[in-house]
Amino acid sequence: MSAPTVMIADDDEMIRAVVRDGLENEGYQVVEAVDGPAAVELCRTDPPDVVLLDVEMPGLDGYQVLTELKGDAELKDIPVVFLTSRSTMDDVVAGLRGGAHDYLSKPFEGAELLARVAAASHVKKLQDELQERNAALEELVRIDSLTGLYNRRYLDQELTRRLSDSLRHGYPLSVVLFDLDHFKRVNDIYGHAAGDQVLRAFAGHLHRELRPGDVGGRWGGEEFLVILPHTDLDGAFMLADRIRSATAAEPVSADGQSITVTISGGCAVGPFGSVEAMVKLADARLYQAKLAGRNQIVTAATPPIG
Known part of the structure; x- marks a missing residue:
């Protein structure tokens, strides 16, 4: 010293x-x-x-x-x-x-x-x-200990702040919700230590692809949320699909085993309604991606009716 x-x-x-x-x-x-x-x-x-x-x-x-x-x-x-x-x-x-x-x-x-x-x-x-x-x-308080990304508490606070700012200034705000496909199967076949390694590997892809001003983190379990200020739906889809492609193209090595990982994602663009409404819409599109066969990104420009 x-x-x-x-x-x-x-x-x-x-x-x-x-x-x-x-x-x-x-x-x-x-x-x-x-x-x-x-x-x-x-x-x-x-x-x-x-x-x-x-x-x-x-x-x-x-x-x-x-x-x-x-x-x-x-x-x-x-x-x-x-x-x-x-x-x-x-x-x-x-x-x-x-x-x-x-x-x-x-x-x-x-x-x-x-x-x-x-x-x-x-x-x-x-x-x-x-x-x-x-x-x-x-x-x-802000960081998820396993992945090193932001945790849900911080993401929720940041999305609330960004939504308020986008409503005030009139710029587009997109969110993307990702989910690792068949993650339970990874844990069951390779073990939870390998599952943790898969989560960390995906967090690395997410971190590398995000641009200055983007905010990404672990939403919970094997779900990850990305907040994209000043980004329309096309821009959100392009970023999300780059992350999807990078994840699928690079198998995860864990305990000498190579694990192929894919992700599904749902995009929503606002601002509208509330934080809960935007995340709900992204989650609905994520569900559509899962039903359509996984390893893909589905987008939506408008909130669901009802």
Whole structure:
């Protein structure tokens, strides 16, 4: 793990040199800014772990720099320690209310500075770890663990959002519902581990064929749903048939056995009605594909009557 990076923003060259030497002797990486605008630009270019910020600087003073950092979603969690000759209670309160992590009055002892930087760096480390854990938890909520695709909960939310947007802006929205043909037979003959491998292989075909902006995932069991914004029925059919062809053309290898897999699919285009209505129509066309002999895609432009 690389050493934490500390940015010193101070227009006094002597203070920067003293602080830099002390920090580098403790193993920190150090970058310097000579004024407020440079401090903001350096943070945006390569965010440091801690900012040591002088209050009185040209261009932007320390309070203005702090406001810029706290107003940026990418930078707001960087701990800021003010270095200043101002030491009245009003100055301290103004900095802390603005979001500063700490406040150090000039002149300061080297040991105290290092202690404040270490505390701020530790806070940043804890924040980063928390964000990573939250991102991992969010991923678990959205992702199907077997296939790595989106799960039904996320697909349902995304289809609701896309349907509302397509109704508002008047663009076509298509959905495709896929089902692996004779999947129960795969499990019965080759075993559930092979069945899982078949599902993962199909998920790979799906992922490779989807375009930027398309959303696909596992709807449940051996069913998969694809959401296609700004796509008419012809476009939905072409994409679905590419996925069908790719699946049929590439047998799945599982435990030394080659398993030929085919899929059926139903396409529906909207927007109309509700999420449930669109999925129901796609499911009805999927059922038609199954009745017609499987390994094919059936489309429908209008919702069913009744």
